[in-house]
Amino acid sequence: MSTTSEAVPVEIITARDVPLGGPRAMTVHRTLPQRRRSLIGAWCFCDHYGPDHVAATGGMDVAPHPHTGLQTVTWLFTGEIRHDDAQDVHAVVRPGEVNLMTAGAGTCHSEVSTEETDILHGVQLWTVLPEDARHGPRRFDHHVPDTVSFDGGEALVFLGSLLGETSPVHTFTPLVGAEIRLDPGASVDLVVDPGFEHGVLVDTGRITLEGTPVARTEIGYAGTGASTLHLVNTGDLQARLILLGGE
The missing domain is CATH 2.60.120.10 (Jelly Rolls)
Known part of the structure; x- marks a missing residue:
């Protein structure tokens, strides 16, 4: 996408x-x-x-x-x-x-x-x-969220909506939370709510967010205004990330 x-x-x-x-x-x-x-x-x-x-x-x-x-x-x-x-x-x-x-x-x-x-x-x-x-x-x-596949990876959306999947779990403000697995060398443009700020926590792999490298245990923070988030796995192993966002 x-x-x-x-x-x-x-x-x-x-x-x-x-x-x-x-x-x-x-x-x-x-x-x-x-x-x-x-x-x-x-x-x-x-x-x-x-x-x-x-x-x-x-x-x-x-x-x-x-x-x-x-x-x-x-x-x-x-x-x-x-x-x-x-x-x-x-x-x-x-x-x-x-x-x-x-x-x-x-x-x-x-x-x-x-x-x-x-x-x-x-x-x-x-x-x-x-x-x-x-x-x-x-x-x-x-x-227990279903696995959502996309070109280059897959995701589990546990709160909110992402990649066409919506969690039924109730939150009291608009939020998104998802585990994302990105294949080696793959990239993805995640369509997100521009009214949200977002953070991408790296669990494994070598990742860039909007071209900025984010190391393991770090969060790459992107403020409001983005309608997509561009993620790239620059490594040779699958990467695992946690996406957090909200208004």
């Missing part, structure tokens, strides 16, 4: 390494929030982790903790996480399945990698709720 669009400037958001848990804690690469940029649309938090050898680090072991006024979005590439919350929801998060918890006026949950998990790899995301929803009811959504 190819369309013509004036390129928007790309800002590189680098990650800082943060230990998650105790002395044998796994390390996460945190790109949001930062002083220079705290939000991409309503996306307010992005932790990228793995591939993490659970036997060496203990994996994910996040004790019960509270949230209010936001949604937590868990997306995995490898491994499993057990989610338990105060709404009496007990779920196992698996690769390619999105779990979204709406905290609303307040809830509590824990996240622990399962005993069957050898390698843990994925992203933990949050969205901030608007004022008219932040004190509302709690809820939990689970969705």
